[in-house]
Amino acid sequence: MAQSFFGGVHPHDKKTATNKKPIEPLPPPAQVVIPMSLHIGAPCRPCVSVGEHVNVGQLIGEMTAYVSAPIHASVSGKVVAVEPRPHFSGTDVLSVVIDNDYQNTLDPSVKPAEHPEDLTAEELVEIIKNAGVVGLGGATFPTHVKIASGLGKVDTVIVNASECEPYNTSDHRILLEYPEEVIGGAKLLARIFGVDKVHVGIEDNKRNAAQLLQQKIQADQAPVAVELLHTRYPQGAEKQLCQSITGRQVPPGELPAAIGCAVFSVDTAAAIYRAVYQGMPVIRRIVTVSGSGVMEPKNLACPIGAPLSDLLDCCGGVSESTYKLLMGGPMMGNAQYSADVPVGKCTNAILAFAKDEERTVEHPACIRCGKCASVCPMRLQPLFLYLYQQKGMLSELEAGNVTDCIECGACAYICPGRLHLVQAMRTAKQQVNAARAAAKARAENKGGESA
Numbered sequence: 001m002a003q004s005f006f007g008g009v010h011p012h013d014k015k016t017a018t019n020k021k022p023i024e025p026l027p028p029p030a031q032v033v034i035p036m037s038l039h040i041g042a043p044c045r046p047c048v049s050v051g052e053h054v055n056v057g058q059l060i061g062e063m064t065a066y067v068s069a070p071i072h073a074s075v076s077g078k079v080v081a082v083e084p085r086p087h088f089s090g091t092d093v094l095s096v097v098i099d100n101d102y103q104n105t106l107d108p109s110v111k112p113a114e115h116p117e118d119l120t121a122e123e124l125v126e127i128i129k130n131a132g133v134v135g136l137g138g139a140t141f142p143t144h145v146k147i148a149s150g151l152g153k154v155d156t157v158i159v160n161a162s163e164c165e166p167y168n169t170s171d172h173r174i175l176l177e178y179p180e181e182v183i184g185g186a187k188l189l190a191r192i193f194g195v196d197k198v199h200v201g202i203e204d205n206k207r208n209a210a211q212l213l214q215q216k217i218q219a220d221q222a223p224v225a226v227e228l229l230h231t232r233y234p235q236g237a238e239k240q241l242c243q244s245i246t247g248r249q250v251p252p253g254e255l256p257a258a259i260g261c262a263v264f265s266v267d268t269a270a271a272i273y274r275a276v277y278q279g280m281p282v283i284r285r286i287v288t289v290s291g292s293g294v295m296e297p298k299n300l301a302c303p304i305g306a307p308l309s310d311l312l313d314c315c316g317g318v319s320e321s322t323y324k325l326l327m328g329g330p331m332m333g334n335a336q337y338s339a340d341v342p343v344g345k346c347t348n349a350i351l352a353f354a355k356d357e358e359r360t361v362e363h364p365a366c367i368r369c370g371k372c373a374s375v376c377p378m379r380l381q382p383l384f385l386y387l388y389q390q391k392g393m394l395s396e397l398e399a400g401n402v403t404d405c406i407e408c409g410a411c412a413y414i415c416p417g418r419l420h421l422v423q424a425m426r427t428a429k430q431q432v433n434a435a436r437a438a439a440k441a442r443a444e445n446k447g448g449e450s451a
């Protein structure tokens, strides 16, 4: 068993509702709404017009900057609108709306690379970029940028198969049903970075997937090593995973590349394989639909842009007492106020919770138990950071390294006073970053005046 990291919590994993359920295709949606912002970085510019016919895999959104990722049609049919539509971030975002013709016509641009074994690292990265591959574990950072910024620095490549969020089983099912794609993607990453082997970090509550991967790796003699990890939240956070596998710690304010590591999710590795060997861009997500409010929890293969309401309907709908809808896991997911938003590249789970799971209290209050500090994997002091944020003490927040908070929610989970710690950390990070940007702008202005 690999090493471990500081802090963390052991929430009930609640995965039995879906971890034995094979991935089912979502019935084809009548319409998809594909936002031009499905990644971290600059939004895309639509390159199709109303009335145009599009095919599956056709480019519909072009990159407008280096830190971006192109966007492709997930169904074939007619473009009926290019306009702002509700997005899972809570705002309206420019989107391409396509009425499905149910023909599933593949675009001629979707074809495998010729002689993939002869491609250079640069040619592979170009294919990954053009396929719109982003961090599909939820971060959605463009993969071509992550790879390019790590070339020459990274000596350890990790596939993150820990899936430590409760309820989520989409990665687990991908490992069981598409192991060749994950291993194939890992092999491509080994070639790109020029490393001897790729590590797959997997929690020990998914031993059947670890055993299957081992068998496939041995049969293929692939340069991939399975690392079994303790089941502990947030094992799947990048910095914690790097520490568990290599023993190296990412310094405050730095990224895994600073200690020679690059981390890719299970579905990102599989998407890299599909981009190279099938020519298929990122047009679908495997989504776990679960939670006490869902009638029949499932794992669904969904076209990007399908409405969340279709996913819930496919699972028998939600109970009348449902009080909360989340995109993502219960620890780090984002609340959704409507099911009329689309599936994005980041959507690995949709959870609905019935009333009896409500954990909020009317008057949250700190009892100074110190539990939040003992579980914080970034060794922060959430209690004090919370107080500083409430009082607007920006320099104290900065000195307390609040920008290192990974918003994992471990502190809020353990807090008996039910303080809204994650919201406070999120706000504090925004305030500190805004203050830093303002100070930088002031310094630049001053430099310009005195020049």
Ligand code: SF4
Pocket (backbone or CB within 6 Å): 375, 376, 377, 378, 379, 380, 382, 404, 405, 406, 407, 408, 409, 410, 411, 412, 421, 422, 425
């Ligand atoms: S949310 Fe931030 S402060 Fe809270 S435990 Fe996670 S890293 Fe620490």
Ligand code: SF4
Pocket (backbone or CB within 6 Å): 365, 366, 367, 368, 369, 370, 371, 372, 373, 382, 383, 411, 414, 415, 416, 417, 418, 419
């Ligand atoms: S865990 Fe909650 S109640 Fe305990 S010290 Fe931290 S903020 Fe206060």
